[in-house]
Amino acid sequence: MDTLVLLFGGFVDVLQPGNLAYALLGCVLGTLIGILPGIGPAAGTAILIPVTAALDPTGSIIMLAAIYYGAMYGGTITSVLINTPGEAASAVTCLDGYAMAKVGRAGPALAVAAIGSFIGGTIATVGLVFLALPLTRLALTFGPPEIFSLLLIGLVLVTALASQSVIRAMIAAVAGLFLAQVGIDPVMGMERFTFARPELMDGLPIVPVVMGLFGIAEILTSIERPLTSMFAPVVGSLYLSKEDVRRSTGPVFRGTAIGFFLGLVPGLGSMIPAFLSYAVEKRVSKHPERFGQGAIEGVAGPETANNAYANAALIPLFTLGIPGSPTTAILMGALMMNGLVPGPTLFAEHSEFVWTIIASLVVGNIILLVLNLPLIPLWVAMLRIPYAILVVIVLAFCVVGAYSLNNQPFDIAVMLAFGVVGYLMRKVDLPTAPLILTLILGPLLERALRQSLEMSGGDFMIFLSRPLSLTLLILAVVVLLSSSLTMFRRVKVDSEV
Helix, strand or coil, X not given: CHHHHHHHHHXXXXXXXXXXXXXXXXXXXXXXXXXXXXXXXXXXXXXXXXXXXXXXXXXXXXXXXXXXXXXXXXXXXXXXXXXXXXXXXXXXXXXXXXXXXXXXXXXXXXXXXXXXXXXXXXXXXXXXXXXHHHXXXXXXXXXXXXXXXXXXXXXXXXXXXXXXXXXXXXXXHHHHHHHCCCEECCCCCCEECCCCCHHHCCCCCHHHHHHHHHHHHHHHHHCCCCCXXXXXXXXXXXXXXXXXXXXXXXXHHHXXXXXXXXXXXXXXXXXXXXXXXXXXXXXXXXXXXXXXXXXXXXXHHHHHHHHHHHHHCHHHHHHHCCCCCHHXXXXXXXHHHCCCCCCHHXXXXXXXXXXXXXXXXXXXXXXXXXXXXXXXXXXXXXXXXXXXXXXXXXXXXXXXXXXXXXXXXXXXXXXXXXXXXXXXXXXXXXCCHHHHHHHHHHHHHHHHHHHHHHHHCCCCCHHHHCHHHHHHHHHHHHHHHXXXXXXXXXXXXXXXX
C-alpha cells in the first residue's frame, strides 16, 4: 500500500505542466537521436545533457530518461525503412522489418514496434515499482564491505559481459580507475594528479568526458564513411489486421519477460535481449521459414524486449547504484551532477524525487505511443537531410553544450581530447563502456574500500568474514572465470579453423 501511495504522489508531480513538457521534449529528442544512424542512446544522452543542465534535478532526469527510452524506440524507424539500425539493439529488426517495408507493410511493422515498446516498457516500470522498496531495504543493511563487493560485482558483470574480449575490457576498466584518481582524495582530502589545475579539483568532468568518448568519437568515425543523403520508402497504412494482432500477442509478452529479467543483470547490453527474443520466436514458431522474409513476430518480439530492457535496467541503477550499461552510467553521472547518489539512500533521502521519476517512465511510454505513430512521416522527412550537415550540427551542439556546463574552455578541451581517445579506442577495438563505468564508480569503490579497511584496522579478511560480502565476491570471481573460459574456447576454435 505504501508503494502505491508513493507512486500516486509521483504521478501528481510528473503531471505538472513543466515536468510533462520535459517528458514530451525528451521523447521527441530521443526518437530523433534514435533515428540518426550511428549516434545511439548513449552518445545522444551524453550530447544532450547540457540541454538539461539549467533545469531542476527532477526535470533534468525526467527529460534524460525520456531521451534514453525514446532513442531505444527511434532506432526502429530507420531499421524498418532503410535497413539501417539507428542503434545496435535495433539491428535484428532489420531482418523482418525491412522485408515488410519492401512489400508495402512498413506501417504495420512500425505500429507493432510502437505498441510492443509501450507494453514492454510499461510492464517493466510496474516491475520497478514493486521491486524498488524490497531491494532498497535489503541494500540499506549493507555496510562498507558489502557496498564494495556489490560495486565490484557490478563492474565485473559489465566488464565480462559487455565485450567480446575480457582482456580488452579489463584494460579499459583499469584505465577508467586510473582516471578516477584525479581530484581530491575522498578520505585524506589531499589533491591527486590535478597538476595544479583548479578545474580538476573535483576530478575529471564526467559530462565532457562522456560527450567526447561517445559523441565526438562517433563524429570522427563517421568521417570515414560516405556521407550521403538517404532515401526512405513510403510508410503506407499503420493499420494492424486481426492476423497481425494474433501473431504479435505472444511475441510481445515473451519479449517483455526476456527484456525485463535480462535488464536486471548489469552489463548484458540491449542487443542480447533483442537477439534472444528473435531466436525464441523463431524457435517456437510453427513456420520458422517466414523469419527473414517479413514475419511480424520478428519485429514485435525484439522491439518489445528492447524497451522492456531499457526500463528494467533502471532497477539496479536506482536501488543498488549499479549502472548496467553505458547509457545508465551516463544517467548516473547526471544524477551525481545534480547532487543525487543512486542507491538505497536515494529512496530514503529523496523519496519524492525517485517516485516522480518512476511515474514519469509510465507517462513517457504513453507519450511515445501517442506521439510516434502520427509523427512517422516527419521522421521519414528527417532521413532525407544530408548526413554531412547533421554531423556539423552535432559537432557544434557538442562544443556549445560542453562550454555551457561551467562556462569554461577547459571543458571543451577535455571533450575534444577524449573524443580522440574514444576514436582510437574504437580503432583498436577497446570497449568504452568499462572505462566510463569505472570512471563514475571508481570514487565510490575507493571510498567503500578504505572505509572497510579502517573498520578492520587494515585487515582485508573483513571482506571474507562477512557472509554477504563473501557471496558477492565469489559470484564476481565465477562470472569473470566463466567469461575468460568462454573467450579462450573461442580463440582456440578460431585458431583451429
